[in-house]
Amino acid sequence: MKKFLNIKSVFFYFVFLQCGTLLAQGNGIAGITEATQMVTSYFDPATKLIYAIGAVVGLIGGVKVYNKFSSGDPDTSKTAASWFGACIFLIVAATILRSFFL
Template sequence: MQKLKNKFLTVCLFVGSFTPVFSQGNGTAGINEATQMVTSYFEPATQLIYAIGAVVGLIGGVKVYNKFSSGDPDTSKTAASWFGACIFLIVAATILRSFFL
């Protein structure tokens, strides 16, 4: 019984000593590759958000102009909401870019 315990202990020590060696290389390389891939998408994503903000601004400008031309008393509320949406898109894109890069 003692021989079996010694063999088991020897095998456990042998396997336990090589496990950290196998896990060190690929984990770090994988994390670095994932970080590089995610950061490479920030520039196109930021440009896309800016383009969406420009389109939303143009649509909002047309809607506000139509309300103003028709004499709608709710024009200032509509202008504030569209302007706020455009500002939010631009600020959100800038903050996300500066936070993650």
């Protein structure tokens, strides 16, 4: 009886694997092309969003640096460098990512 069950289970797994390979032989190139088009269609809005975030970071940094400069704080240049460095990093990172993937 055990030998019959073992042969039956081997046959079941063999048929199961064959059905899986038959179903997987569809048109995979079309699916990959569609996925690529979907992903690349998100880059323009994402790049514009990152540019907008960079602009907001630049404005906030400008206001903070102005407040420090007006109050006579000695480390104004350090604050300016950090805020505007962050803004430039956002813009450069968005541009480089877009050029890599598009």
